[in-house]
Amino acid sequence: MARRIGSRYTANQVLGRGSAGTVWLGEGPRGPVAVKLLREDLAEDRELVGRFVQERSALLSLNHPHVVGVQDLVVDGTDLALVMDLVRGTDLRTRLDHERRLTPEAAVSITADVADALAAAHSAGVVHRDVKPENVLLDSAAPPGPGGAPPALLTDFGIAKLIDAPSRAPQPAAGSGARVPSQRRVIGTPDYLAPELVEGLPARAAVDIYALATVLYELLAGFTPFGGGHPGAVLRRHVTETVAPLPGIPDELWQLVLQCLAKAPASRLRAAEMATALREILPDLKGMPRLDVDEPHEPTAAYEPDPLPEPAKTPEERPRRGAVPLVHGSVPDSNRDTHTSMRVPSADELAGGPLGTARVPRVHGAPRPGSARARTAARVRRLRLAVVVAAVVVVTAAVVGWLAL
Structure with missing residues (x-):
């Protein structure tokens, strides 16, 4: 059923639902548009709306071929909506769901497009803060690029900053001397959060580079470098573990991924620079097949920060690994908004001993460490070694005996 959005737009058909709102196919004065209508409970918070309106000029100024342009911001009663360019295609998460991983050429081509988009945004003083496959759209109406990859466009600028607006905590009575403790929380998508965000530092441009490098790793491997298990365990690994190398990845590409996943933001x-370096690597990746690796075993983490409570869900409603609704009480849909809100871990909780290495990907077909298959393989190797040693001993004794004659 069609509905009016402000005085200039009509929303005709729901394209998708997420924890922050609903995306509609709409019509405006200049033709078809995509309208992201945010949840009513967000639109009713006037302080939050005020913060979002302040970002209007920056969002409208982002004019780049690899950015989904924002045409208008509508604030009308309980309606708070972003009117965006309509992209004919799907998002990168949907493609990953179908293909699991991409060829290195296609993965690097898509990542270079997104890096170009971030370069334009950062030049305008805008930090995205939620770079992930769900927020990358693939334009199927445009000619494909290297590796057959459609042009990639980054979307949802401003949404993370809107949701991250501080809530109004109750203030103590004047003269009471009481202090209201501040509860710092980290808001974002666990698999793609830069270590400095986990430690409670402000979001700078470098957090987008870290997230994009994580997306590139996922496009190549089929899984993220620090993902798996409880969101709290994922956050801890971002801070305390180094990324494990991918078998079969070209060294030049791996060094770029490694640099962009550096723990220190200044090292990224x-x-x-990332876009230029990726495009320089592209010619060497032509014809290279997808990596043949298996996702590593998910370890059990000792530290798990307190997540926001969630209502019980049916199996159909349960999100995939690490998918926690951004707005409490919402249910992720096929778009799988994967934000979470958790308290910032303390220094002691993040210490956890010396820096270790994250889950090591396995060459396809190799047994998982500690599994019965791995133990059997180890026993076979030891038996073979014993046989070889015994044979060497017998041969050596025979040679010594012959020389003694």
Whole structure:
């Protein structure tokens, strides 16, 4: 059923639902548009709306071929909506769901497009803060690029900052001397959160580079470098573990991924540098097949920060690994908004001993460490070694005996 959005737009058909709102196929003065209508409980918070309106000029100024343009911001009663360019295609998460991983050429081509988008945003002073496959759209109406990859466009600028607006905590009575403790929380998608965000530091441009490098790793491997298990365990691994190398990845590409996943924000490339470096690597990736690796075993983490409570869900409603609704009480749909809100871990909780290595990907077909198959393989190797040693001893004795004659 069609509905009016402000005085200039009509929303005709729901394209998708997420924890932050609903995306509609709409019609405006200049033709078809995508309208992201945010939840009513968000639109009713006037302080939050005020913060979002302040970002209007920055969002409207982002004019780049790899950015889904924002045409308008509508604030009308309980309606708070972003009117965006309509992209004919699907999102990168949907493609990963179908293919699991991409060829290195296609993965690097898509990542370079997104890096170009981030370079434009960072130049305008805008930090995305939620770079992930769900927020990358693939334009199927445009000619494909290297590796057959459609042009990629980054969307949902401003949404993370809107949701991250501080809530109004009750203030103590004047003269009471009481202090209201501040509860710092980290808001974002666990698999893609930069370590400095986990430690409670402000979001700078480098957090987008870390997230994009995580997306590139996922496009190549089929899984993220620090994902798996409880969101709290994922956050801890971002801070305390180093990324494990991928078998079969070209060294030049791996060094770029490694640099962009550096724990220190200053060590990462800038967006424009990342885009240039990726495009320089592209010719060497032509014809290279998808990596043949298996996802590593998910370890059990000792530290699990307190997540926001969630209502019980049916199996059909349960999100995939690490998918926690951004807004309490919402149910992720096929778009799988994977934000979570958790308290910032303390320094002691993040310490956890010396820096270790994250889950090591396995060459396809190799047994999982500690599994019965792995133990059997180890016993076979020991038996073979014993046989070889015994044979060497017998041969050596025979040679010594012959020389003694």
